[in-house]
Structure formats: structure tokens, C-alpha cells
Amino acid sequence: MTSNDAAHSPLYAKLLAETAKIGWLELERFFARGMLLRVASDLDLVSVAEAIASDDTAQITQWLSAGLVERVQSETAADIAARDPDLWAVVVSPWICVQERH
Template identity: 85%
Template structure:
């Protein structure tokens, strides 16, 4: 699926509408539960969420193996807590996908 196709998907539109700017303090509880996924800046956060929601195991596995999508580790959590960067998040139960924007 190309990004043009994705932008026309009802699921993509729904997830885009649910994507919001959020502070680290609001994400800490998801980190503590081990359900917070960090999405690399060069990926489209909503496309990643859509792939997870659609159970697109091939794409998700590629991102995981290349380190473009990772479960948030304690070092990243400490960095986010110290810097409080601009973060965007979208929920794809049970996961919360988070991405730092510059």
C-alpha cells in the first residue's frame, strides 16, 4: 500500500484523527506497562499504527528488525523525561505508538 492509498483508507483517517501531541508525563504509565512503542522519525506514525491495526506482520516485522519501531527502553524513557520533547502518540490497542517530532 502506498502512502497515497493509505491516506484514503478509512482506518488511516480514523487513526490520524486520534493522533495527538502528548507530554512524556502522560505516557509514563504506558511505558511502565511495557506497551509503548517508539516510532522512528522517518516513518509515518499513522501508517505504522495502521499496519499494526491491520496485523500487517510483514511490515511490522521489518520495522522491528531494522530498529525503526522499538519498545521504549529505560534509556529512552529517561531521555524523554529529562528533555520533555514534542511527542505525538496514537493508540492501537494494546499498543501506544509514540514519535518525537523536531
């Protein structure tokens, strides 16, 4: 059994249960308030939310530096609005983590 097969934490399970498909129109107001974080598609959305909720500063800083997690910028927002892709989101107050699913 590898570490990836290990059971997830109760926090992970809670966040996973709160993850939902959402449309851009429902997210626009959060973008306008600067509360929207884009999570790269090669990361686990729930793991990112868990790191934020757990205040795992080292991991979050690594993702931010690598551009894998970032506050949604105007150009990204316009692109998402134009394409209307499938989006998944989870709330980790005050942030909403959003990820495009392919």
C-alpha cells in the same frame, strides 16, 4: 498520480483523527506497563499504527528488525523525560505508538 498520492484507507483516516500531541508525564504509566512503542521520526506514525491495527506482520517485523519501531526501553524513557520533546501518539490497543517530532 503516484501510489503515495492515493487516498488513504478509512482506518488511516480514523487513526489520524485520534493522533494527538502528548507529554511524557501522560505516557509514563504506559511505559511502566510495557505498552509504549517508539516510532522513528522518518516513518509515518499513522501508517505504523495502521499496520499494527491491520496485523501486517511482515511490515511490522521489517520495521522492528531495522530498529524503526521498538518497545521503549529504560534508557530511551530517561532521555525523553530529561529532554521533554514534542511527542505525538496514537493508540492501537494494547499499544501506544509514540513519535518525537522535530
